[in-house]
Amino acid sequence: MSHETSHTNTRPTPALAVVGVRGGWSSELLADKAAEACGGPRLLIELERVSLDLATGRAMYEGHDLSRCKGLLLKKLGPDYSPGLLDRLEMLRFLEGRGVRMFSSPRAIMGLLDRLSCTTTLALEGIPMPPTTVTEDVAAAQAAVEAYGEAILKPLFSTKARGMCLLRPGPGLRQQLEQYHGAQGFFYIQKTIPLGESDLGVVFLGGRYLTTYARCRQPGAWNTTTASGGKYAPFDPPQDIIDLAWKAQNLFGLDFTCVDVALTDDGPKIFEVSAFGGFRGILEARGIDAAALYADYAARRIHA
Numbered sequence: 001m002s003h004e005t006s007h008t009n010t011r012p013t014p015a016l017a018v019v020g021v022r023g024g025w026s027s028e029l030l031a032d033k034a035a036e037a038c039g040g041p042r043l044l045i046e047l048e049r050v051s052l053d054l055a056t057g058r059a060m061y062e063g064h065d066l067s068r069c070k071g072l073l074l075k076k077l078g079p080d081y082s083p084g085l086l087d088r089l090e091m092l093r094f095l096e097g098r099g100v101r102m103f104s105s106p107r108a109i110m111g112l113l114d115r116l117s118c119t120t121t122l123a124l125e126g127i128p129m130p131p132t133t134v135t136e137d138v139a140a141a142q143a144a145v146e147a148y149g150e151a152i153l154k155p156l157f158s159t160k161a162r163g164m165c166l167l168r169p170g171p172g173l174r175q176q177l178e179q180y181h182g183a184q185g186f187f188y189i190q191k192t193i194p195l196g197e198s199d200l201g202v203v204f205l206g207g208r209y210l211t212t213y214a215r216c217r218q219p220g221a222w223n224t225t226t227a228s229g230g231k232y233a234p235f236d237p238p239q240d241i242i243d244l245a246w247k248a249q250n251l252f253g254l255d256f257t258c259v260d261v262a263l264t265d266d267g268p269k270i271f272e273v274s275a276f277g278g279f280r281g282i283l284e285a286r287g288i289d290a291a292a293l294y295a296d297y298a299a300r301r302i303h304a
Contacts, residue, residue, distance in 0.1 A: 011062070011063040011064050012041060012064075013043075013064050013065055013066070013068045013069055014034075014035070014038060014040065014041050014042070014043045014069060015038045015069065015070040015071065015299075015302060015303075016034045016037065016038045016069070016070060016071045016072075016073065016295070016298055016299055016302060017031075017034065017043035017044070017045055017064075017066070017069050017071075017072055017073070018030045018031040018034050018043070018044050018045065018072070018073045018075055019045045019046075019047060019072055019073065019074045019075060019076070019077065019092070020044055020045070020046070020075040020076040021046065021075075021076045021078065021079050022044060022046060024075075024076060024079075025280065026075055026076070026278065026279050026280065026291070027044060027075045027076055028044065029279060029291045030073055030075050030279070030291045030294065030295060031043070031044040032291075033289075033291045033292045033294070033295035033296075034073055034295045034298070034299075036292070036295070037292075037295040037296050037298070037299035038299050038302075043064060045061050045066065045072070046061075046078075047077055047078065047088040047091065047092075048078065048088075049061060049062070050066065050091065052091045052094060052095075054094065057094075057098050059091070059094075059095055066095060066100070067095055067098055067100060069100055070100070070101060070302040070303075071100065071101040071102070071103060071298050071299075071301070071302040072092070072095070072100060072101070072102055072103070073103045073294065073295065073298055074092065074102060074103065074104060074106075074109065074276065075276055076276065077089065077109075077113075080162075081113065081155075081157040081158050081159050081162075082157050083114075083157060085113055085157075086110065086113060086114075089106040089109060089110055089113075090106070092106040093106040093107065101298070101301060101302050103255040103256070103294070103297075103298045103301075104253070104254040104255040104256065104257075104275075104276075105253065105255075108252050108253045108254050109254075109275045109276075111252055112252060112254075112272075112273060112274070112275035113157065113275055114156050114157060115154060115155070115156045115157070115158070115188055115272065116134055116156055116186075116188060118272055118273060119132060119134075119188075119272075121251050121252070122248060122251065122270060122273070125247075125251055127244070127247065127248050127251075127270050128244075128267060128268065128269050128270060129269055129270050129271070130190050130191050130192075130193045130262070130269050130271070131148065131190070131191040132188070132189065132190045132191070133187070133189045133190075134186070134187065134188050134189070135186075135187050135189075136181075136185060136186055136187065138174070138177050138178055138181050140187075141177050141181075141187040141189060142173060142174055142177055144187075144189045145167045145168070145169060145173060145177075145189060146169045146173075148189070148191040148192070149168075149169070149191075150166065150167070150168050150191070150192045151166075151167045151168075151189045151190060151191050151192060152164055152165070152166060152167070152189070152190050152192055153165050153166075153167050153180065153187065153188070153189055154188045154189075154190060155184060155188070156184075156186060156188055166192070167189070193262060193264050193266075193269060194264055194265065195217070195262055195263075195264075196263060197216055197217060198214040198215055198216040198217065198233070198235075199214070199215055199260060199261060199262045199263070199271070200212055200213070200214055200215070200235055200237060200241070200260070200261040200262075200263065201213050201214075201215060201258045201259070201260060201261075201278070201281050201282075202237065202241065202242060202245035202258065202259045202261055203256075203257070203258050203259075203277065203282055203290065204245070204246065204249050204254075204256070204257055204258075204259070205255070205256050205290070205293060205294060205297060206255060206256075206297055207246075207249070207250065207253075209242050209245075209246060210282075210288070210290065210293070211282060211286050211288055212235050212236065212237050212241075212242070213232050213233065213234060213235055213281045213282060213284075213285035213286055214232070214233045214234070214235040214285070215230045215231075215232060215281065216230060216231045216232070216233050217230050218230060218231075232280070232281045232284045232285040233285055234285045234286055235285075237261075240268075241261060241263075241268050244261070244268055244270070245259035245261055245270070248270050248273050249273050251273075252273055254273070254275070254277075255294075255297070255298070256276070256277045256290070256294050256297075257273055257274050257275070257276075257277045258273075258274045258277040258278055258281075259272075259273050259274070260272050260273075260274070277290075279291045
């Protein structure tokens with residue numbers, strides 16, 4: 001259900017639009033589903049091309065005044081994770097304050113974009129995670145890797161294991177850490193834990209459990225991402241796993257998310273709560289069109 005704006009230089013603005021990346025599979029899919037849920041028109045917004053006028057409250061994108069949308073589904077803030085995405089969230093927070101419904105709220109997403117912010121929230125609430133050291137000191141980082149025996153060095157802003165590297169004690173470790181420090185400045189070091197052959201994505205929509213899928217790693221790979229050859233498979237977790245994942249995601253108040261869970265000999269461990277969640281694993285492993293469910297969920301709320 002589209003509605004015309006009162007401005008002569010604007011185009012018809014959809015009731016529900018999607019913030020994402022053009023050409024991105026999940027962004028394009030969600031834009032299709034949002035248009036279907038509300039009867040069109042279809043609009044996929046790339047935030048780097050939005051101009052926000054704080055005095056008038058208008059947010060212009062390709063002739064559309066986004067302040068006249070009833071709701072925005074936030075799928076991606078840009079092609080890469082970086083601190084600059086926090087500024088884009090501030091633009092969306094302004095629109096939210098002016099009455100545009102956001103799925104999920106920018107305030108909720110702000111607590112998840114920075115890996116350390118997410119980890120801090122989880123740790124303060126006693127959520128079990130792999131042993132983790134954070135520091136800006138090279139010597140302390142080296143000591144942590146040596147104490148762990150093997151560790152993953154993770155950028156504070158990344159997704160799908162991008163920029164992560166495996167560290168082991170040895171003669172080249174100090175130089176590796178110094179080079180990383182020069183480029184990144186901050187160390188987030190997490191002890192590797194025995195994963196078996198897979199880890200889990202536990203999915204929630206509107207705070208309610210939707211489904212779970214497994215990410216199965218290729219032989220010899222240290223992570224389960226599809227970029228490293230990982231494959232999706234169905235998985236039915238016991239209730240205690242669902243309850244733990246629910247507790248973790250409930251700390252952030254997201255409309256749609258996936259909680260990454262590792263099953264270890266010491267019990268389940270939470271890696272992270274996703275700011276946006278993903279659709280492909282749910283579709284391939286479970287045959288569930290999560291994008292359609294999410295769009296319908298948002299459409300019901302903006303028209304309630």
